[in-house]
Amino acid sequence: MRPAEVQPSSRVVHHPASFSGAAAAPPRYRRRVLLESVVETSEAVAGTRSRRAKTEALRGLLVRADPTEVESVVSWLSGELSQGRIGVGFRTLAGLDPAPAPSASLEVSEVSAILDALANTTGRGSAAARRARLEALFSRATAGEQRFLVRLLGGDLRQGALEGVMTDAVAAAAGLPIEPVRRAFMLSGRLSATAVAAFEGGLDALAAFRLEVGRPVRPMLASPAESLASALTELDGGVSVEYKLDGARIQVHRAGDQVWVFTRTLRDITGSVPELVDLVAGLPCTSVVLDGETLALTDSGRPRPFQETMSRFGARSERELLLHPYFFDCLHLDGADLLDVPLSDRLTALDRVASAHRIPAVASPLPDLAQEHLAASLDHGHEGVMVKSLTSLYSAGRRGRAWQKVKPEHTLDLVVLGAEWGYGRRTGYLSNLHLGARDPDGGPPIMVGKTFKGLTDELLRWQTGEFPLHESHRDAHTVYLEPRLVVEIELDGAQVSTRYPGGVALRFARVLRYRPDKSAADADTIDAVRALLPGSHVRSDGLP
Numbered sequence: 001m002r003p004a005e006v007q008p009s010s011r012v013v014h015h016p017a018s019f020s021g022a023a024a025a026p027p028r029y030r031r032r033v034l035l036e037s038v039v040e041t042s043e044a045v046a047g048t049r050s051r052r053a054k055t056e057a058l059r060g061l062l063v064r065a066d067p068t069e070v071e072s073v074v075s076w077l078s079g080e081l082s083q084g085r086i087g088v089g090f091r092t093l094a095g096l097d098p099a100p101a102p103s104a105s106l107e108v109s110e111v112s113a114i115l116d117a118l119a120n121t122t123g124r125g126s127a128a129a130r131r132a133r134l135e136a137l138f139s140r141a142t143a144g145e146q147r148f149l150v151r152l153l154g155g156d157l158r159q160g161a162l163e164g165v166m167t168d169a170v171a172a173a174a175g176l177p178i179e180p181v182r183r184a185f186m187l188s189g190r191l192s193a194t195a196v197a198a199f200e201g202g203l204d205a206l207a208a209f210r211l212e213v214g215r216p217v218r219p220m221l222a223s224p225a226e227s228l229a230s231a232l233t234e235l236d237g238g239v240s241v242e243y244k245l246d247g248a249r250i251q252v253h254r255a256g257d258q259v260w261v262f263t264r265t266l267r268d269i270t271g272s273v274p275e276l277v278d279l280v281a282g283l284p285c286t287s288v289v290l291d292g293e294t295l296a297l298t299d300s301g302r303p304r305p306f307q308e309t310m311s312r313f314g315a316r317s318e319r320e321l322l323l324h325p326y327f328f329d330c331l332h333l334d335g336a337d338l339l340d341v342p343l344s345d346r347l348t349a350l351d352r353v354a355s356a357h358r359i360p361a362v363a364s365p366l367p368d369l370a371q372e373h374l375a376a377s378l379d380h381g382h383e384g385v386m387v388k389s390l391t392s393l394y395s396a397g398r399r400g401r402a403w404q405k406v407k408p409e410h411t412l413d414l415v416v417l418g419a420e421w422g423y424g425r426r427t428g429y430l431s432n433l434h435l436g437a438r439d440p441d442g443g444p445p446i447m448v449g450k451t452f453k454g455l456t457d458e459l460l461r462w463q464t465g466e467f468p469l470h471e472s473h474r475d476a477h478t479v480y481l482e483p484r485l486v487v488e489i490e491l492d493g494a495q496v497s498t499r500y501p502g503g504v505a506l507r508f509a510r511v512l513r514y515r516p517d518k519s520a521a522d523a524d525t526i527d528a529v530r531a532l533l534p535g536s537h538v539r540s541d542g543l544p
């Protein structure tokens with residue numbers, strides 16, 4: 001271990017505690033954390049499958065960090081940059097090759113300052129200036145640190161799967177119970193901000209995280225149901241049965257005249273969707289937060305393909321393809337936060353403010369009516385229905401059993417790990433996809449199968465152009481990719497496999513479409529694949 005600079009700790013520190021929860025006195029002097037320690041921790045976390053060992057490695061680093069370093073440490077280990085996008089592309093990163101430094105000297109705070117400077121380098125000549133800053137940073141980094149920085153800046157360390165362990169580690173390192181930490185994370189959507197609050201202000205600071213109009217919360221998610229009947233039985237009849245539309249999730253916020261529209265991944269797309277903004281601005285209220293799905297329709301009122309809806313999210317100006325909103329939840333209305341009230345009350349609020357734009361739904365139907373609603377949804381070209389417990393609270397960011405999706409086909413969102421060169425008609429194209437499921441404990445995706453079924457000529461051309469941009473390495477037959485792209489696969493089920501590392505393989509998998517709205521962190525887990533094994537009772541949310 002290298003000698004590190006000793007610095008007086010300048011801020012009031014919420015007492016870090018040992019893993020057992022016993023409070024330890026805050027050291028008067030702290031050593032600054034080196035980037036090297038972050039890299040070592042990242043490797044330790046990736047190198048073990050044990051959730052406990054991962055949490056302990058993260059906690060061990062966090063208790064050594066000064067509060068001023070916590071934000072960067074938590075962000076980087078989650079694969080995020082607190083600066084957001086800093087305008088460094090794959091090509092720039094690939095072109096960097098300063099000789100690595102022989103020993104580690106970079107401190108977390110220095111690297112963070114350099115990233116701030118990079119983010120603020122804009123305007124004329126900024127590409128060259130950014131490159132120069134990057135070269136300077138990389139020339140001070142060891143080989144291991146360089147690799148880490150490339151992956152961090154390239155977005156390849158983004159590990160949503162680590163969120164669970166990181167939340168546990170933040171709570172343990174700050175000596176706080178887990179629930180308030182989780183809740184603050186749900187409401188802020190930012191683990192690093194949650195960690196800073198936990199360390200600096202403890203429970204009071206965490207309690208200050210409220211639903212804030214204008215700041216998106218992570219959307220509540222659903223679990224797959226075995227069937228409509230099983231969902232109705234499990235939720236005991238007191239349910240809302242709603243169309244499941246195949247559009248894109250939106251969360252709209254309005255405070256007075258100001259409107260925001262966010263995506264499933266909390267991206268602000270207000271500027272791209274003026275028709276939604278106008279509609280929300282006209283609702284009869286002063287402030288509101290609504291959750292829903294948006295869709296473009298054909299002239300005959302049928303849903304347009306998902307890709308066409310998504311294409312609107314990147315656009316700057318109003319296009320011919322109009323988006324329609326279908327709201328299904330109300331999280332705030334005229335000053336009242338509704339996250340912690342039952343769905344039945346939230347739906348009453350939704351009816352008050354936007355009944356004309358509610359998703360088609362029936363409340364507490366008898367099984368026959370629920371079945372008719374499902375058939376009607378499919379007839380209209382939608383995916384199926386959602387069955388939601390009317391007594392459930394809004395669990396932001398959680399995939400639980402209170403919302404269950406009923407679809408006639410099994411689909412999974414999987415990570416593309418590589419693709420084989422095609423033969424015959426597909427010679428020269430990257431074709432057969434290697435598919436991976438997410439490791440719920442934050443390890444690399446686990447391969448569960450291959451398929452080239454369902455790939456259109458257009459997709460083959462697209463894959464062949466796109467995949468080399470994500471290449472990690474290749475051999476004679478296959479181009480292997482960084483685990484970034486998510487593809488939606490339809491399948492008949494799963495089978496036990498001795499060939500694949502997770503012990504499970506997809507049956508009759510075919511490609512439905514790519515999911516540019518999802519990152520590898522949003523992909524389905526290996527547990528979701530195992531849940532499709534015949535006779536399996538493992539549920540995708542990990543509940544018994």
Ligand SMILES: Nc1ncnc2c1ncn2[C@@H]1O[C@H](COP(=O)(O)OP(=O)(O)OP(=O)(O)O)[C@@H](O)[C@H]1O
Nearest residue numbers: 221222242243244245246248249293328359386405
């Ligand atoms: N009535 C509805 N209630 C909730 N979500 C709905 C509804 N109709 C459509 N959806 C969409 O379904 C998604 C909920 O399903 P799930 O939690 O499984 O998310 P997902 O992983 O994006 O699923 P999928 O790939 O099936 O869209 C929501 O994110 C939303 O986009």
